[in-house]
Amino acid sequence: MSGAEWFERFVVWQMEEGKWIVLSLDSTRGKPKQYCVTTNGYRLLCNCPHWLKKGVEDPNFVCKHIVAVMQVLGTQTEVVKRTKTAKLEDRIKKLEERIEALEVDVSYAINPANYS
Numbered sequence: 001m002s003g004a005e006w007f008e009r010f011v012v013w014q015m016e017e018g019k020w021i022v023l024s025l026d027s028t029r030g031k032p033k034q035y036c037v038t039t040n041g042y043r044l045l046c047n048c049p050h051w052l053k054k055g056v057e058d059p060n061f062v063c064k065h066i067v068a069v070m071q072v073l074g075t076q077t078e079v080v081k082r083t084k085t086a087k088l089e090d091r092i093k094k095l096e097e098r099i100e101a102l103e104v105d106v107s108y109a110i111n112p113a114n115y116s
């Protein structure tokens with residue numbers, strides 16, 4: 001480890017049970033990219049290119065979006081749970097209000113390039 005710490009901010013929205021939208025706020029390559037993290041009951045899955053390349057075959061692989069969701073689940077369980085039953089229109093409004101509350105910082109142990 002070089003000692004350098006890398007942080008990237010994400011917004012995590014729980015759209016429904018077992019489904020989250022993850023938006024990067026610190027994209028340096030154009031506009032923020034949005035990915036969908038879901039669960040199949042025993043692990044989290046992502047639809048980003050990196051996860052599709054590695055995560056499909058490696059059950060232990062987690063991309064940065066999954067890390068962000070795990071972080072939210074670990075620290076913001078109450079907030080995330082409350083979005084679950086909201087109706088769609090309400091949900092969007094409430095999610096907008098909660099963007100700040102759901103922001104998470106993900107620190108990378110080694111290098112962000114390994115997670116993107």
Ligand SMILES: [Zn+2]
Nearest residue numbers: 046048063065
């Ligand atoms: Zn991902």
